[in-house]
Amino acid sequence: MNAYKTVLVTGGAGYISSHATLALLQAGFDLVVLDNLCNASAESLRRVAQLSGRAPVFVQGDIRDRALLDHLLAQHWVQAVLHFAGPKAVGESLAQPLSYYSNNVGGTVNLCQAMAAASVFTLLFSSSATVYGDSATVSITEDQPLGQITNPYGRSKFMVEQLLGDIVASDKRWRVALLRYFNPVGAHESGQIGEDPNGIPNNLLPFVAQVAVGQSPELAVFGHDYPTLDGTGVSDYIHVVDLAEGHLAALKAIYSCPGMEVWSLGTGNGYSVLQLVRAFEAASGRHVPYRLAERRPGDVATCYAHPGKAAAELNWISKRDLHSIMRDAWRWQSQNPDGYRG
Numbered sequence: 310m311n312a313y314k315t316v317l318v319t320g321g322a323g324y325i326s327s328h329a330t331l332a333l334l335q336a337g338f339d340l341v342v343l344d345n346l347c348n349a350s351a352e353s354l355r356r357v358a359q360l361s362g363r364a365p366v367f368v369q370g371d372i373r374d375r376a377l378l379d380h381l382l383a384q385h386w387v388q389a390v391l392h393f394a395g396p397k398a399v400g401e402s403l404a405q406p407l408s409y410y411s412n413n414v415g416g417t418v419n420l421c422q423a424m425a426a427a428s429v430f431t432l433l434f435s436s437s438a439t440v441y442g443d444s445a446t447v448s449i450t451e452d453q454p455l456g457q458i459t460n461p462y463g464r465s466k467f468m469v470e471q472l473l474g475d476i477v478a479s480d481k482r483w484r485v486a487l488l489r490y491f492n493p494v495g496a497h498e499s500g501q502i503g504e505d506p507n508g509i510p511n512n513l514l515p516f517v518a519q520v521a522v523g524q525s526p527e528l529a530v531f532g533h534d535y536p537t538l539d540g541t542g543v544s545d546y547i548h549v550v551d552l553a554e555g556h557l558a559a560l561k562a563i564y565s566c567p568g569m570e571v572w573s574l575g576t577g578n579g580y581s582v583l584q585l586v587r588a589f590e591a592a593s594g595r596h597v598p599y600r601l602a603e604r605r606p607g608d609v610a611t612c613y614a615h616p617g618k619a620a621a622e623l624n625w626i627s628k629r630d631l632h633s634i635m636r637d638a639w640r641w642q643s644q645n646p647d648g649y650r651g
């Protein structure tokens with residue numbers, strides 16, 4: 310049985326959140342989704358409803374709109390919040406830092422104020438492995454020192470972690486989970502929901518998928534002189550459905566865990582850029598032309614999660630391997646070449 314019944318999902322029409330929304334609906338939660346659709350389409354939620362046989366309540370609006378939050382929290386008897394909303398592009402954050410601080414930090418302050426006023430004290434926050442910065446170790450545990458973050462997006466995530474720590478310390482009613490994602494990739498196995506980036510994708514796998522269908526001529530591989538097996542960067546790629554299931558596990562765990570908990574959600578395995586490209590080629594049967602390019606500032610040679618804390622405390626581990634990731638990413642891309650606009 311679920312300890313919470315009605316959950317507000319901010320930014321719930323997006324990539325990771327649409328998969329989490331599906332997992333929560335399938336587990337029996339009632340959901341209210343608040344999304345301003347700045348980087349999403351309501352079509353994702355229509356498909357989530359089709360897959361689950363249950364529709365979330367959808368409200369188009371912004372987390373910085375306090376009156377709207379007050380109304381939603383009261384009207385729907387919300388008991389917990391999954392907070393995904395916010396922009397996430399590192400390059401854009403360097404060009405528009407105020408927008409990142411306004412959405413990610415200001416939006417979270419507003420959300421927490423509205424929650425406290427409505428006596429809703431359970432929050433799961435979408436943080437990122439980016440808060441670990443340029444870590445000295447490669448297998449990263451949650452107690453790793455944080456910092457050395459190189460961009461406003463990462464700093465905004467770090468600031469939210471800090472402010473959530475402060476409010477938890479000030480009021481024992483809060484239950485907060487900081488979920489630090491590694492690299493979410495892939496799509497739901499139905500091929501119905503997946504990542505639908507606006508314009509040219511920043512992240513590796515959506516870019517590889519666009520090269521495979523001829524929307525971009527070639528991939529630039531950023532860095533080929535790292536001390537790794539083939540010279541290219543090694544990261545921890547986690548299937549988005551595994552990540553969604555991690556949210557379900559965290560929501561169940563946090564019910565009996567007052568205070569703040571931190572869980573890294575990753576696989577514990579690292580793959581290089583070229584390994585990823587080859588796995589995508591094998592799953593798709595398409596050739597992915599690439600050229601070796603300069604290192605991208607801010608990247609590290611090798612970084613992957615140490616998944617032990619989440620395994621022990623959430624009874625959760627990622628189950629889907631690299632082949633499943635590529636097969637599902639390709640199914641989504643080939644069935645929806647224009648994303649949700651098709």
Ligand code: NAD
Nearest residue numbers: 320323324325345346347348349371372394395397435437
């Ligand atoms: P996404 O852009 O697909 O989802 C975010 C959603 O929030 C979108 O639907 C967008 O329309 C909405 N949104 C943005 N600002 C809003 C606002 N002010 N009010 C209401 N809605 C708003 O991104 P995603 O990849 O699914 O990421 C979800 C969360 O996970 C983000 O907080 C992101 O920073 C974090 N995260 C993502 C990654 C990644 O690689 N994708 C890695 C680590 C952490």
Ligand code: UDP
Nearest residue numbers: 511512513516529530531542544582605608
């Ligand atoms: N990468 C690349 N070409 C691209 C995009 C990414 O070689 O067009 C590399 C990048 O240098 C890193 C890895 O792919 O080593 C993962 O990058 P991504 O942007 O997907 O994830 P993040 O940096 O956010 O962890």
